[in-house]
Amino acid sequence: MSITREEVEKVALLARLRLTEAELDRMTDQMGQILGYMDLLGEVDTEGIEPMAHSIEVRNVLREDKVRESVSRDKILRSAPSRDDECYLVPAVLGDQ
Numbered sequence: 001m002s003i004t005r006e007e008v009e010k011v012a013l014l015a016r017l018r019l020t021e022a023e024l025d026r027m028t029d030q031m032g033q034i035l036g037y038m039d040l041l042g043e044v045d046t047e048g049i050e051p052m053a054h055s056i057e058v059r060n061v062l063r064e065d066k067v068r069e070s071v072s073r074d075k076i077l078r079s080a081p082s083r084d085d086e087c088y089l090v091p092a093v094l095g096d097q
Contacts, residue, residue: 001035003028 008028012019019027073086082089 001039003031003035 005024005028008024008031009019011031012024012027077083077088080088
């Protein structure tokens, strides 16, 4: 598959790139080479190959969620510079409230 200079100009416009005439010529050539390589990959026989989302096996490395006892609210609020019976009190950031 090849790409035309006009297509490269359209891609540059969509990407909000200002390319010089020399850059347009170079990008047309380079994008043509990339698309040619993609065509080459399309010729590879993938019959019997299972589709995958990752090239390596991915597993969850996070620990399992378990319900456990937490620190009490009173103990946490003891370190608050300003608080009420339930929450930290902080200055309003969106104006007076």
